[in-house]
Amino acid sequence: MKLFTRYSRVNIIASVLALLAGSLAYYFSLHYFLIEQLDDTLKVEEAEILDHVRTKGTLPEPSSYRDQETSFALTDAPVTRAFHNIDRRSPRRHHNEIRTYRQLLFPVSVEGKVYAASVIKSEEETDDLLEMMMLITAGIILFLLILLFVAGRLLLRRIWRPFYDTLESIRRFNLSSHALFPARETNIDEFKSLDLAVGQMTQKIIRDYEMLKNFADDASHEMQTPLAIINSKLDLLIQDPALEEKHLRQLQAMYDAVSRLRQLNQSLLLLTKIENNQFTHADPVDLAPLLENKLTQLEDLIQNRQVRVHATLESCPLRVNAYLIDILLNNLLINAVRHNQHQGRLDIRLQDHVLRISNTGPVLSFGADVIFDRFTKGAHSDGTGLGLAIVRQICDNYGFALSYTYEDPLHVISIRFLP
Amino acid sequence: MIMKILIVEDEKVLSDSIHSYLQQEHFICDVAGSFRSALEKIESYDYDCILLDLNLQDGNGLELLKELKRNNKADGVLILSARNSLEDKIAGLQLGADDYLAKPFHLSELGARVSAIIRRRHSAGSNIIRLDDTLIDTQAHTVSVKGRLLDLTRKEYQLLLYFAYNKGRVISKNAIAEHLWAEDAGGPAGYDFIYTHIKNLRRKLIDAGSPDLIHSVYGMGYKLSL
Numbered sequence: 001m002k003l004f005t006r007y008s009r010v011n012i013i014a015s016v017l018a019l020l021a022g023s024l025a026y027y028f029s030l031h032y033f034l035i036e037q038l039d040d041t042l043k044v045e046e047a048e049i050l051d052h053v054r055t056k057g058t059l060p061e062p063s064s065y066r067d068q069e070t071s072f073a074l075t076d077a078p079v080t081r082a083f084h085n086i087d088r089r090s091p092r093r094h095h096n097e098i099r100t101y102r103q104l105l106f107p108v109s110v111e112g113k114v115y116a117a118s119v120i121k122s123e124e125e126t127d128d129l130l131e132m133m134m135l136i137t138a139g140i141i142l143f144l145l146i147l148l149f150v151a152g153r154l155l156l157r158r159i160w161r162p163f164y165d166t167l168e169s170i171r172r173f174n175l176s177s178h179a180l181f182p183a184r185e186t187n188i189d190e191f192k193s194l195d196l197a198v199g200q201m202t203q204k205i206i207r208d209y210e211m212l213k214n215f216a217d218d219a220s221h222e223m224q225t226p227l228a229i230i231n232s233k234l235d236l237l238i239q240d241p242a243l244e245e246k247h248l249r250q251l252q253a254m255y256d257a258v259s260r261l262r263q264l265n266q267s268l269l270l271l272t273k274i275e276n277n278q279f280t281h282a283d284p285v286d287l288a289p290l291l292e293n294k295l296t297q298l299e300d301l302i303q304n305r306q307v308r309v310h311a312t313l314e315s316c317p318l319r320v321n322a323y324l325i326d327i328l329l330n331n332l333l334i335n336a337v338r339h340n341q342h343q344g345r346l347d348i349r350l351q352d353h354v355l356r357i358s359n360t361g362p363v364l365s366f367g368a369d370v371i372f373d374r375f376t377k378g379a380h381s382d383g384t385g386l387g388l389a390i391v392r393q394i395c396d397n398y399g400f401a402l403s404y405t406y407e408d409p410l411h412v413i414s415i416r417f418l419p
Numbered sequence: 420m421i422m423k424i425l426i427v428e429d430e431k432v433l434s435d436s437i438h439s440y441l442q443q444e445h446f447i448c449d450v451a452g453s454f455r456s457a458l459e460k461i462e463s464y465d466y467d468c469i470l471l472d473l474n475l476q477d478g479n480g481l482e483l484l485k486e487l488k489r490n491n492k493a494d495g496v497l498i499l500s501a502r503n504s505l506e507d508k509i510a511g512l513q514l515g516a517d518d519y520l521a522k523p524f525h526l527s528e529l530g531a532r533v534s535a536i537i538r539r540r541h542s543a544g545s546n547i548i549r550l551d552d553t554l555i556d557t558q559a560h561t562v563s564v565k566g567r568l569l570d571l572t573r574k575e576y577q578l579l580l581y582f583a584y585n586k587g588r589v590i591s592k593n594a595i596a597e598h599l600w601a602e603d604a605g606g607p608a609g610y611d612f613i614y615t616h617i618k619n620l621r622r623k624l625i626d627a628g629s630p631d632l633i634h635s636v637y638g639m640g641y642k643l644s645l
Contacts (some may be wrong), residue, residue, distance in 0.1 A: 009427055050446040074619070220501070221474055224501035224521075224522045225430055225433070225501055225522065228430075228522040228523035229432050229433050229436070229523075230523075231429070231523040231524070231525060231526075232433060232436035232437065232440075232523075232526050233432075233436060234591070235440065235526035235527060235591070235594070236436055236439055236440060236526065236635070238589045238640060239588060239589050239641065246635040247523055248636065248637045248639040249637075249639070251639065252591070252639045254591075255591050255593045258523070259597075261595050297600075300600070300616075301612065303612070304611050304612040304615070323505065
């Protein structure tokens with residue numbers, strides 16, 4: 001749930017509870033106070049009556065004023081002085097409604113006789129006053145709540161704006177775009193800290209990423225130079241006519257080793273770059289003509305092993321990095337030919353965005369589950385063992401499903417492309 | 420005609436190798452081992468071809484290229500780079516470099532590229548490479564022996580051209596494979612198809628009346644010599 005909703009919900013409930021409790025306390029204390037006032041008035045009457053009796057020796061006239069009545073009743077039961085709330089029907093004024101009166105009942109003795117004197121006063125005014133005060137209070141409370149709610153809604157939205165802006169910036173953050181984190185204008189401490197922390201974090205991420213990118217390049221560079229030296233010296237060495245066959249055979253082996261090192265180096269570098277998502281550029285390509293081109297490129301290799309190629313290609317448009325796709329097709333096809341048998345078979349089927357490459361060839365000398373791992377090679381393979389690992393990394397990056405199955409006598413690799 | 424080449428490379432052993440190799444042709448080579456000395460040399464002289472290593476210790480080769488372009492001397496630049504980075508390649512070619520070669524390379528490959536660049540720049544009349552009776556027309560991409568055109572496949576033509584550029588040098592099978600196929604599409608087993616192509620090429624040349632120019636060197640490579 002949104003922060004504001006939760007905040008205002010809690011706020012409202014707490015406010016309501018507090019105000020409710022307050023109102024109740026307010027009501028009761030007010031009521032008590034007002035009754036006290038009323039009682040004081042009754043006590044004044046009582047004092048006057050007692051005074052009258054004492055000075056004049058007779059009871060005063062019972063009176064019946066607007067909301068006040070005094071009356072006397074002869075009684076022989078003992079009378080305890082006390083305040084009571086009584087309900088009385090008052091036909092004259094209130095249309096036979098029942099009203100509540102506050103009564104002070106006290107004993108008065110006149111000429112040896114005991115009377116129960118009652119002074120009553122209507123609580124109507126009190127009630128009206130109380131009602132008015134509670135209404136006003138309720139009104140204020142309601143007004144307060146509404147005001148708080150509305151102000152909260154408006155203000156909160158504005159106050160949280162920097163936060164939402166920051167959130168949006170984080171969402172749009174792109175490593176390879178090199179855009180630094182925009183600083184926000186805000187004087188709220190928490191948001192300033194948030195911005196600072198996020199800014200620092202993204203700077204560090206960008207720095208680390210650049211270092212990582214450069215490391216892969218630099219490492220490769222460092223390795224290529226000595227390789228270049230060896231290669232060039234070998235090139236010069238073989239010009240010497242004084243060399244004999246046994247020397248040249250050694251040199252050939254060295255050439256091959258340097259070749260392998262170079263390939264290994266390049267493949268590892270490529271793999272690292274693909275893992276680091278350094279190939280973000282995408283072009284619209286169609287796999288069918290690319291595959292045809294590839295087959296033409298590799299025709300020497302294919303003819304050399306006398307592999308029979310059968311290809312059914314349907315158009316397969318994609319939006320991917322052209323360089324990566326070229327490598328993917330290259331590695332897959334070279335793999336299928338190199339690990340084929342002499343005069344073997346190679347079927348290529350591209351349909352419904354699924355590419356199936358099936359080739360004959362010796363049974364795998366390793367488990368099928370590691371075929372796409374780095375450095376998984378057959379016993380007599382002179383490849384780097386990285387060809388399929390690169391294919392897998394490319395597929396992972398784009399979310400293409402890559403799989404291998406053995407359907408005797410064919411090794412089948414299939415990729416499901418996403419348009 | 421004597422061609423002047425500038426080798427900008429800070430790895431001394433490597434620049435020595437290149438120097439040795441190129442000197443055997445009619446090339447005079449200057450060597451610049453740093454950004455600064457390269458800058459001095461290109462400001463003082465004109466070169467027919469400049470081999471430019473991008474990763475110099477004291478500067479970026481691309482800056483040199485920009486300087487050359489500013490002085491309209493950007494023709495004939497062959498970029499050598501250990502980075503093999505696509506961005507560098509594109510940047511270099513956009514800045515006017517003629518070609519790009521990734522390290523490590525075979526000297527024969529370097530030789531062929533340098534020759535090609537120099538031919539392009541001094542194209543007045545030198546489209547023809549003469550190997551005794553055999554003429555290679557680099558513009559029409561044809562080969563003729565004693566005036567008669569040969570029917571060569573594209574790969575066979577490229578092979579012959581490669582040999583011609585490195586006349587008199589032993590070229591290893593590896594170098595040939597990398598030149599024709601750019602990738603190592605096979606190990607020792609893969610070199611069989613080189614053998615097939617060369618066999619066909621030799622036969623076609625001999626059938627047309629040319630002497631057998633291509634000699635194999637103890638199964639390690641080949642040499643074209645007159």
